[in-house]
Amino acid sequence: MSKLQVLQRLLFHSQDEAQTSSGTRTIAIVGSPNVGKSVLFNALTGAHVIVSNYPGTTIEVSRGPMRLGDETIEVVDTPGMYSLSPITEEERVARTLLRQGRPELVLHVVDAKNLGRMLPFTLQLLEAGLPLMLVVNIMDEAARLGMTIDCARLEKELGIPVMPTVSVTGEGLDILRARIADQLAKGSSFSCALCSHQCKAFSVERSALSANQSNPVVRTAAAKIAELLQGNYGLTRCAIANLLLSEDTEILELAEALEGENFPAIRQEIESAKVRLVNPPDYVLLLDRQAKADELIKLACTPPTHAAAGAGEILSRMMMRPLTGLPILLLVLYLGLYLFVGKLGAGQLVDVLQHKLFSAHLNPFLTQLVERIIPWPAIQDLFVHDYGMVTLGLTYAVAIILPIVATFFLVFSVIEDTGYLPRLALLIDKLFKTIGLSGRAVIPMVLGLGCDTMATLVTRVLETRRERVIATLLLALAVPCSAQLGVVLGLLSGAPLALAIWAVVIGVIFLLTGFLSSRLIKGEASSFYIEVPPLRWPEFKNIFSKTFARMKWYFLEITPLFVIASLLIWVGRQVVIYGHSLFDWMLRGLEPLVVSIGLPHQAAVSFLFGFFRRDYGAAGLYDLHTKGLLGGIPLVVAMVTLTLFLPCIAQWLIMLKERGLKTTLAICAFIFPFAWLVGFSLNYFLTLAKVKL
Secondary structure, three states, X not given: OOHHHHHHHHHHHHHHHHHHHHOOEEEEEEOOOOOOHHHHHHHHHOOOOEEEEOOOOOOEEEEEEEEEOOEXXXXXXXXXXXXXXXXXXXXXXXXXXXXXXXXXXXEEEEEHHHHHHXXXXXXXXXXXXXXXXXXXXXXXXXXXXXXXXXXXXXXXXXXXXXXXXXXXXXXXXXXXXXXXHHHHHOOEEEEOOOOOOEEEEOOOOOOHHHOXXXXXXXXXXXXXXXXXXXXXXXXXXXXXXXXXXXOOHHHHHHHHHHHHHHHHHHHHHHHHHHHHOOOOHHHHHHHHHHHHHHHHHHHHEEOOOOOOOOHHHHHHHHHHOHHHHHHHHHHHHHHHHHHHHHHHHHHHHHHXXXXXXXXXXXXXXXXXXXXXXXXXXXXXXXXXXXXXXXXXXXXXXXXXXXXXXXXXXXHHHHHXXXXXXXXXXXXXXXXXXXOOOOHHHHHHHHHHOOOHHHHHHHHHHOOOHHHHHHHHHHHHHHOOOHHHHHHHHHHHOOOHHHHHHHHHHHHHHHHHHHHHHHHHOOOOOOOOOOOOOOOXXXXXXXXXXXXXXXXXXXXXXXXXXXXXXXXXXXXXXXXEXXXXXXXXXXXXXXXXXXHHOOOOHHHHHHHHHHHHOXXXXXXXXXXHHHOOOOOHHHHHHHHHHHHHOOOOHHHHHHHHHHHOHHHHHHHHHHHHHHHHHHHHHHHHHHHHOOOOO
């Protein structure tokens, strides 16, 4: 078997086998972020959604079943993408899903208000030979601006079905389902205008707008490259030719492997076109698609007759301007994090679950039960007593951490559903630029307030390696997870000065570390663009489904880690070296550091727990406080030091996978001594100043 055949089998055999074995037909939803893709996906599939990592990556892809008559269709919600030329890892995965997954229908969801900016991607999808349906979403907002969009004319010009919808209200979705069923029933093949490559698609005539480039140099070069192509790429030859002209790294590597002797000739055509053009080929192609999109807009759309107005638009502008946006952000933090997560979640709900349920009833009952059933003290310790999987692991996971995480996920779902998150990204973009990040980094940073492990995965949405390294460092150092944050707010909410000191110290360290690392880490700065959806009242159904999905993730992914951490602690207590357990030796090593920053030696356990789970350590400090062993200046010092302490083992493993061993070790080598140095300095100055907390 030739190298070409081996690669083709590797690329396409697994997908074909999966489709054949399951017999399930697939629809893919594509589009830019913030155009209503996920809302449409949830509306089509309901609550039966499976979220899993795409093979070989940590990018999550949602899949769900849609019923069409007696048939079940699998719907795939691809990660957000702006074109077939990927910048982020999410866009790369989305293109791979289209190129290798071979969906029978692709729904391209666009924002009706910004149709002119999104149609170039539609044209690129047409060039790629994908079986396409255009879903013009958020039509209600376009109507409020006085815009009219003739979807029938767009359908005629593009040669594909075009459907107007308002996914949040369900308007147009019944007709969309009917059109989907109709198109799946009559799917056939077409031949791309620039090559003879046969692709599964609709039996409709292709518009001249969807093929050929107006620039003769690009048109000629693309035609010659298309003629040279012999491999199966999952897209039309003209689309692959355009991607090669754009010098797409992944496609170039694939072409070099698949084309063999033809590749030098392909490379020569690319270089020849670059020499004859004033601008790079990818820029010429982009301008050409935009010009064609502008022609379509003139034919099928009328411009807005008036600017957006009303209280929602005024509030939207206020959110993005520093003078008004910062007070709004502080209000959101106060209401959402301080009152709801801190007071309600970490305060009242934790008190009910921990003290009135677990400590008072459940743990004593289970301890007596285990002691009655198991006669061996060492085995008893595995399940109950101070470090048991039930009395420590489940108690921390369910009684202390669960209500904090649940209230945070609820707040985050509201923020996400209202459309505030992209406005926050625009608000802090200038500030983030000073620390080597762009406004896009607000996504992993806010998610880090939920779970730093999950947020480290999401750093893949950032464009450059430099940005991803800086974001990973800041997440590991100065972004507390929801459980940590909830415990901090719960313990310090009764002392506003203590909470203010913690917030100022962490905020200054966050900005200073980011600023210095942006100067030390080499690399180019990234550009920043983001779609801003309209502000909306949050839909209870959407908030519930998002919160439920994240809580399900917590139970399945995180709760077992608490039990495993308890098991590791138990093992560490059983392994004896020179008369002391391994666990005790580790505590002895931490105790001098803990005492040096003014904390009781018992706090060493919390810092050791903090490596297994950050929230584990925070819950340990909560226990010390309730026992009267931690308060005043030592409490603030403990909160600051633990926040800056080493990332938990789960986050450490993800850092290792995402950033590599060298970068991960460098980050940890900086964080460990830095956290103790800050704790020592803070304790010294607060004690010297005789601050009363």
